[in-house]
Amino acid sequence: MSKSVGASRSAVLRRNAFKPIAVGMSRAPAVVSNATPASAGTVEPLMVRAARGEKVERAPCWMMRQAGRYQKSYRELAKKHPSFRERSETTELIVEISLQPWNSFKPDGVILFSDILTPLPGIGVNFDIDDNKGPIIDTPIRTLEQVKQLHAMDFSKVDFVGRALTQLRSEVNNQAAVLGFVGSPWTLATYLIEGGSTSLYKTIKTMCFSAPEVLDALLTKLADAMAEYIKYQIRAGAQCVQIFDSWGGQLPPREWEKWSGPYLKRIIASVKAEYPTVPLTLYANGSGGLLERLATTGADVIGIDWTTDMADARRRIPATQSVQGNVDPAILFASHDAIEDAVRDCLRKAGGQRHILNLGHGVLVGTPEEGVAHMFDLSKRLTYADVAQH
Numbered sequence: 475m476s477k478s479v480g481a482s483r484s485a486v487l488r489r490n491a492f493k494p495i496a497v498g499m500s501r502a503p504a505v506v507s508n509a510t511p512a513s514a515g516t517v518e519p520l521m522v523r524a525a526r527g528e529k530v531e532r533a534p535c536w537m538m539r540q541a542g543r544y545q546k547s548y549r550e551l552a553k554k555h556p557s558f559r560e561r562s563e564t565t566e567l568i569v570e571i572s573l574q575p576w577n578s579f580k581p582d583g584v585i586l587f588s589d590i591l592t593p594l595p596g597i598g599v600n601f602d603i604d605d606n607k608g609p610i611i612d613t614p615i616r617t618l619e620q621v622k623q624l625h626a627m628d629f630s631k632v633d634f635v636g637r638a639l640t641q642l643r644s645e646v647n648n649q650a651a652v653l654g655f656v657g658s659p660w661t662l663a664t665y666l667i668e669g670g671s672t673s674l675y676k677t678i679k680t681m682c683f684s685a686p687e688v689l690d691a692l693l694t695k696l697a698d699a700m701a702e703y704i705k706y707q708i709r710a711g712a713q714c715v716q717i718f719d720s721w722g723g724q725l726p727p728r729e730w731e732k733w734s735g736p737y738l739k740r741i742i743a744s745v746k747a748e749y750p751t752v753p754l755t756l757y758a759n760g761s762g763g764l765l766e767r768l769a770t771t772g773a774d775v776i777g778i779d780w781t782t783d784m785a786d787a788r789r790r791i792p793a794t795q796s797v798q799g800n801v802d803p804a805i806l807f808a809s810h811d812a813i814e815d816a817v818r819d820c821l822r823k824a825g826g827q828r829h830i831l832n833l834g835h836g837v838l839v840g841t842p843e844e845g846v847a848h849m850f851d852l853s854k855r856l857t858y859a860d861v862a863q864h
């Protein structure tokens with residue numbers, strides 16, 4: 475199935491073209507060119523300050539998959555716009571969906587509604603997303619010839635992302651951080667090589683041994699494309715960017731050192747060379763065996779999944795880096811008391827600073843919105859002073 479957005483949309487999008495915003499090497503607040511300029515004294519969002527290790531009063535909170543099917547407003551919008559690609563590739567819809575959780579819960583981070591596969595047409599790969607089956611790649615990539623055909627990022631294929639980020643910055647107006655994201659080379663390659671979601675990773679893991687040069691060529695191209703895509707998101711308005719190495723935990727740690735770590739380091743070094751003060755977060759699912767290794771990539775914030783105790787994570791990650799996470803997403807189905815107990819435990823174990831409160835993975839489909847609202851309420855009430863006392 476090809477995407478269902480036509481020429482008239484491109485005309486609308488061209489009219490709303492975004493101008494890159496000035497993101498300095500300094501810590502001065504970035505200003506969206508076509509939004510009300512932030513005054514000289516504007517304090518940067520709590521989440522940006524916590525990510526950088528500045529002393530803050532409470533842990534900022536946002537949730538992965540903050541926008542999505544658990545929300546009634548999203549399900550209703552999705553009925554009118556049933557194609558995921560239309561929802562995630564039309565500026566006005568991206569902005570509207572990204573703002574749905576902002577309007578309901580006022581989180582400390584507003585993540586762009588998009589997908590890790592969204593930039594793929596920019597390097598010459600077409601894909602579709604089935605709401606139930608997930609991503610489907612038109613032609614899986616398995617040969618060097620195919621890798622050679624991939625080209626450098628063509629940003630005209632993702633201009634809706636830049637425009638949406640710029641509009642979000644002006645809507646949110648520094649009351650929360652606007653968050654961009656990308657998939658890691660390894661995680662993107664699992665889709666490109668397997669052709670879609672997989673539970674076994676058989677083809678790509680076989681290639682680690684049978685065709686290492688093909689895999690290296692693909693991962694290098696993806697690393698360079700994602701580094702440029704992160705910089706593009708920063709210029710458009712993203713104030714923090716998260717790299718999802720979601721399936722990095724599927725690799726034995728020594729293979730991760732070969733097939734994920736080096737490409738993450740390549741991305742982070744490239745972005746840091748241009749934007750040293752924009753916080754970068756790295757998240758891997760099932761990362762208990764990888765934490766020290768994740769920290770060596772140079773990411774400012776390490777996302778922790780819920781299978782690691784936060785106190786252990788805090789011990790294993792250098793004190794110069796921040797942690798994010800890691801409340802079990804399933805707790806949001808439970809009582810208010812159970813949610814409060816889990817949130818307090820997480821806040822206490824994260825150690826009082828350099829912590830961004832989040833789930834250990836994304837909000838689950840079917841989660842009661844009330845549970846989500848309760849966790850956000852708690853995050854605002856439970857200051858570090860309060861947590862230390864009780």
Ligand SMILES: Cc1c2[nH]c(c1CCC(=O)O)Cc1[nH]c(c(CCC(=O)O)c1C)Cc1[nH]c(c(CCC(=O)O)c1C)Cc1[nH]c(c(C)c1CCC(=O)O)C2
Binds near residue numbers: 540543591608
């Ligand atoms: C189902 C699926 C999609 N895309 C993908 C899947 C998973 C399939 C698998 O298990 O292999 C691939 C994907 N997309 C995203 C990730 C990384 C985050 C993660 O580990 O979940 C991964 C691994 C980011 C995302 N993908 C999406 C966001 C939205 C931003 C947010 O609110 O967090 C992010 C960060 C949105 C998305 N992406 C998709 C849908 C249907 C939605 C809408 C929201 C929903 O219904 O849950 C399609």
